[in-house]
Amino acid sequence: MSQQRHGSTPGGADGVPAFPDLPEATIARLPEYLRALHHLAETGAETVSSEGLAAAAGVNSAKLRKDLSHLGSYGTRGVGYDVALLIDQIEYILGLDKNRAVCLVGVGNLGHALAGYAGFASRGFRVVALFDADPKKVGEEINGLAVRHIDDLERVAVEESIAIGVIATPPGTAQAVADALVAAGVTSILNFAPGVLSVPSNVDVRKVDLAIELQILSFHEHRKASLTALPGGRAPAVANGDQEAVGS
Amino acid sequence: MSQQRHGSTPGGADGVPAFPDLPEATIARLPEYLRALHHLAETGAETVSSEGLAAAAGVNSAKLRKDLSHLGSYGTRGVGYDVALLIDQIEYILGLDKNRAVCLVGVGNLGHALAGYAGFASRGFRVVALFDADPKKVGEEINGLAVRHIDDLERVAVEESIAIGVIATPPGTAQAVADALVAAGVTSILNFAPGVLSVPSNVDVRKVDLAIELQILSFHEHRKASLTALPGGRAPAVANGDQEAVGS
DNA sequence: CGCGATTTGTGCACGCCTTCACAAGCGCCT
DNA sequence: AGGCGCTTGTGAAGGCGTGCACAAATCGCG
Ligand SMILES: NC(=O)c1ccc[n+]([C@@H]2O[C@H](COP(=O)([O-])OP(=O)(O)OC[C@H]3O[C@@H](n4cnc5c(N)ncnc54)[C@H](O)[C@@H]3O)[C@@H](O)[C@H]2O)c1
Ligand SMILES: NC(=O)c1ccc[n+]([C@@H]2O[C@H](COP(=O)([O-])OP(=O)(O)OC[C@H]3O[C@@H](n4cnc5c(N)ncnc54)[C@H](O)[C@@H]3O)[C@@H](O)[C@H]2O)c1
Numbered sequence: 001m002s003q004q005r006h007g008s009t010p011g012g013a014d015g016v017p018a019f020p021d022l023p024e025a026t027i028a029r030l031p032e033y034l035r036a037l038h039h040l041a042e043t044g045a046e047t048v049s050s051e052g053l054a055a056a057a058g059v060n061s062a063k064l065r066k067d068l069s070h071l072g073s074y075g076t077r078g079v080g081y082d083v084a085l086l087i088d089q090i091e092y093i094l095g096l097d098k099n100r101a102v103c104l105v106g107v108g109n110l111g112h113a114l115a116g117y118a119g120f121a122s123r124g125f126r127v128v129a130l131f132d133a134d135p136k137k138v139g140e141e142i143n144g145l146a147v148r149h150i151d152d153l154e155r156v157a158v159e160e161s162i163a164i165g166v167i168a169t170p171p172g173t174a175q176a177v178a179d180a181l182v183a184a185g186v187t188s189i190l191n192f193a194p195g196v197l198s199v200p201s202n203v204d205v206r207k208v209d210l211a212i213e214l215q216i217l218s219f220h221e222h223r224k225a226s227l228t229a230l231p232g233g234r235a236p237a238v239a240n241g242d243q244e245a246v247g248s
Numbered sequence: 249m250s251q252q253r254h255g256s257t258p259g260g261a262d263g264v265p266a267f268p269d270l271p272e273a274t275i276a277r278l279p280e281y282l283r284a285l286h287h288l289a290e291t292g293a294e295t296v297s298s299e300g301l302a303a304a305a306g307v308n309s310a311k312l313r314k315d316l317s318h319l320g321s322y323g324t325r326g327v328g329y330d331v332a333l334l335i336d337q338i339e340y341i342l343g344l345d346k347n348r349a350v351c352l353v354g355v356g357n358l359g360h361a362l363a364g365y366a367g368f369a370s371r372g373f374r375v376v377a378l379f380d381a382d383p384k385k386v387g388e389e390i391n392g393l394a395v396r397h398i399d400d401l402e403r404v405a406v407e408e409s410i411a412i413g414v415i416a417t418p419p420g421t422a423q424a425v426a427d428a429l430v431a432a433g434v435t436s437i438l439n440f441a442p443g444v445l446s447v448p449s450n451v452d453v454r455k456v457d458l459a460i461e462l463q464i465l466s467f468h469e470h471r472k473a474s475l476t477a478l479p480g481g482r483a484p485a486v487a488n489g490d491q492e493a494v495g496s
Numbered sequence: 497c498g499c500g501a502t503t504t505g506t507g508c509a510c511g512c513c514t515t516c517a518c519a520a521g522c523g524c525c526t
Numbered sequence: 527a528g529g530c531g532c533t534t535g536t537g538a539a540g541g542c543g544t545g546c547a548c549a550a551a552t553c554g555c556g
Contacts, residue, residue, distance in 0.1 A: 019474045025543060027467050031460040035442055049503065058444035062506095062545050069505055077504040078552040094463050095470025102462065113361040114458070119442065123459040124466065163469050164462065187472065188465035190458075194283055194367065196306035204468045206461050210362070210438075211371040212279040213454050214350065214412065215342050217436035218372065219275050220452045221411050222343025224435065226267045273513060297533065310515055317535055325534045326522040497556100504551075513542080521534080526527100 022093075026067045032057045033064070034090045035123075041083050049080040096124035101162045103129040103186075105177050106169030107137050107147050110192060114168060115142045128160045133173075150180065157184035164188045171195050178205075270341070274315045280305045281312070282338045283371075289331050297328040344372035349410045351377040351434075353425050354417030355385050355395050358440060362416060363390045376408045377401075381421075398428065405432035412436045419443050426453075 022030075036056035040048055050068075054061035068074065068081070071089055075081045091097055102125045104111055111130070114120075120127050130147045132138060140147045148156060156162070165181040167174050167189060174193035181189055182203055189205045191197055194212075197205050270278075284304035288296055298316075302309035316322065316329070319337055323329045339345055350373045352359055359378070362368075368375050378395045380386060388395045396404060404410070413429040415422050415437060422441035429437060430451055437453045439445055442460075445453050 019471055021471075023543075027464055028460075030467070031457070031463040032444075034463070035459075036444075050505095051503085056444070060545065062547090063543085065503095065505065066544085073505075075504055076552065077550075078502045078554090080503070093467065093470070095466045095473075096463065098466075098470075100466055100469065109361045109364050113357045116357050117458070119459050120462075123463065125459075125462055164465055188469055190461050190465060195287075196280075196284075196304070202472070204465055206465060208456060208458070208461060209279070210365070210456070211283075211367050211373075212276075213438050213456060214348075214368075214373055215279040215282070215344065215371065216275055217412055217438060217452055217454060218343045218346075218348055219278070219341065221348065221436055222341070222346075223267060223269075224450070225343075271512075298535095299533085308515070310517090311513090313533090313535065314514085321535075323534055324522065325520075326524090326532050328533070499556090500554095502551100502553080504549105506547100506549090508546090509544105510546100511542105511544085514540085516539085517537095519534105519536090522532085523530105524532100525530085 020070055020072070022070050026070055029057070029059065029063075029067055030090050030094060032059075033067070034087065034094070037083055037087050037090070041087065045083055047076075047080040047082055050075070053081065091124070094124070099124060099126055100164055101126050101128045101160050102164045102166060103127070103131065103153070103157065103160075103162045104166045104168060105131045105150065105153070105181070106167060106173075107132045107140070107142065108168065108170075111168035112142065114166065115145065125164075128162065129156050133169075150177075153180055154184040157181075157186060162186060164190070167191045167193055169193060268318055268320070270318050274318055277305070277307065277311075277315055278338050278342060280307075281315070282335065282342070285331055285335050285338070289335065293331055295324075295328040295330055298323070301329065339372070342372070347372060347374055348412055349374050349376045349408050350412045350414060351375070351379065351401070351405065351408075351410045352414045352416060353379045353398065353401070353429070354415060354421075355380045355388070355390065356416065356418075359416035360390065362414065363393065373412075376410065377404050381417075398425075401428055402432040405429075405434060410434060412438070415439045415441055417441060 033053065036053060037048070040053070040056065050061045050065045054064040057064065068086070071093060074086055074089055102120065104115055104127060107115060107130050111132075115127065115130055127145065130142060130145055131150045131153055132147050133150045135149075137147050138149045162184070163186060165186040165188070167177050167181070169177050171193045174191060174195060175197060178189060178191070178197045178199055182199055187203050189197065189199065189203065191205060191207045192209075194209050199205055281301065284301060285296070288301070288304065298309045298313045302312040305312065316334070319341060322334055322337055350368065352363055352375060355363060355378050359380075363375065363378055375393065378390060378393055379398045379401055380395050381398045383397075385395050386397045410432070411434060413434040413436070415425050415429070417425050419441045422439060422443060423445060426437060426439070426445045426447055430447055435451050437445065437447065437451065439453060439455045440457075442457050447453055
């Protein structure tokens with residue numbers, strides 16, 4: 001129980017069940033833990049306590065312990081968690097040891113920035129293809145990668161085993177692009193275009209909408225303003241939803 | 249009760265309490281409803297049923313009704329919701345009628361794309377200032393807006409009443425930029441740099457981390473793969489977390 | 497070898513959110 | 527004027543997530 005299977009990528013074919021099904025909320029936090037752990041590893045830390053890691057990731061320590069307990073028992077009581085081991089564990093669970101291939105569709109304003117983003121590679125992903133519908137864009141080279149025509153998507157996706165696609169096209173064409181990605185065998189989509197995508201149930205979609213984030217912030221501004229303006233001028237000590245925290 | 253106060257921006261000084269405190273989950277969905285409503289308005293729809301709007305926004309119709317009920321009773325039984333009225337309501341609650349001033353710090357790869365993004369203006373925000381620390385960037389003009397030096401932040405923020413700041417600088421400088429924004433009176437921050445920011449409790453922070461989104465998708469890829477590979481090869485009918493849906 | 501300090505892993509209770517199901521309300525048609 | 531069909535608004539139940547508080551486990555030291 002306290003003896004882990006072996007040093008590196010675990011989850012062999014015997015003991016541990018192939019897949020503990022983690023709560024969705026836990027999954028969403030694992031990447032943050034991972035980033036904090038990498039940071040700690042760079043500073044030379046061998047182990048870290050739940051308290052320390054929680055602070056670095058901006059969460060409650062009890063929550064962190066419960067999250068990690070779902071992956072199995074990889075801490076040592078009285079000591080803490082082995083940083084290197086935990087990194088391996090989380091990267092394995094997240095499937096980052098595969099160095100997944102990602103393609104990007106829509107090399108416009110935003111897509112151009114994304115294509116040149118180093119944070120992809122450093123966190124477990126390879127951008128292997130860029131696509132656009134505009135003939136003027138096709139052939140252009142970004143960061144050593146040529147922009148291909150969207151019609152080549154299916155062929156390239158199969159060749160390169162692309163499972164994840166990023167959509168950075170105008171809203172009007174996002175659904176069509178999503179359909180093309182699905183047809184090409186992509187089963188995970190990150191969508192930057194505002195709007196709702198319709199996809200088969202075996203395909204996962206995550207959305208990033210800048211305007212929505214700003215509007216949520218705007219709401220809180222509105223609330224804060226109306227509180228301070230009110231006669232019962234209470235100190236507007238914000239009730240800190242789930243973002244914002246202390247650490248570094 | 250069924251008679252609304254007047255046509256446009258409500259929340260006067262009498263009837264309705266100045267601020268219904270909405271559940272956080274509801275707030276996060278209002279922007280999506282708003283987008284769907286604008287889309288409906290463009291197609292000329294006068295009213296919409298909870299079922300219809302829910303489909304367009306990719307949520308359950310009961311959830312939508314409960315969300316809207318928190319804003320007050322703005323629907324008509326047997327008919328549905330008045331599209332124009334509901335738009336006004338939601339924009340008022342979100343504080344979008346103020347056309348809030350936003351500043352952007354860090355005009356690099358990503359910042360450049362954001363600065364040129366039309367989706368800001370069309371959804372209730374004005375980008376009024378761009379800042380960077382690099383002397384080579386300062387003075388450059390993007391979309392008719394000049395890049396200023398970060399040292400001018402405080403002065404400009406006060407002049408322009410900037411309450412919302414966007415951080416698009418490298419991770420290492422994000423905390424320093426956040427501190428500068430707070431010192432300049434900014435009380436809402438949208439952060440694109442990976443990592444946890446430490447801010448006073450009256451400041452709201454929201455984070456957008458592309459790599460985290462991809463890692464969550466990667467997890468689901470990993471899970472899907474291990475399911476299909478398993479001997480008890482069940483059809484991998486994804487248990488659809490909260491994203492992905494049908495509509496438009 | 498035993499003991500105290502430390503830290504993990506978790507049982508439990510509470511609150512939030514989601515979803516179902518239905519009564520109440522509204523408009524239209526006859 | 528009355529009845530019928532449609533849609534909202536909401537009570538209630540169930541599930542999920544959070545955080546407290548503590549027992550169990552480990553290490554280091556005397
Ligand atoms: N620019 C930003 O900072 C920003 C921020 C948030 C969200 N967004 C969203 O991201 C998306 C892209 O924004 P942008 O500013 O880069 O737009 P853009 O117009 O600069 O770029 C869109 C690109 O997509 C290409 N395209 C159009 N249809 C296509 C198709 N069917 N297949 C392949 N490629 C196609 C176009 O040729 C163009 O190169 C939009 O939906 C926008 O709302 C942008
Ligand atoms: N490029 C992307 O697609 C992308 C995607 C997701 C997240 N991010 C994150 O967004 C941030 C910016 O990425 P980027 O690719 O644009 O980087 P970049 O290096 O191209 O741009 C950073 C800019 O910030 C400026 N800067 C640095 N320190 C500053 C300071 N103290 N005050 C003001 N300005 C300062 C630099 O001069 C530069 O212009 C990074 O944290 C990155 O991880 C980028």
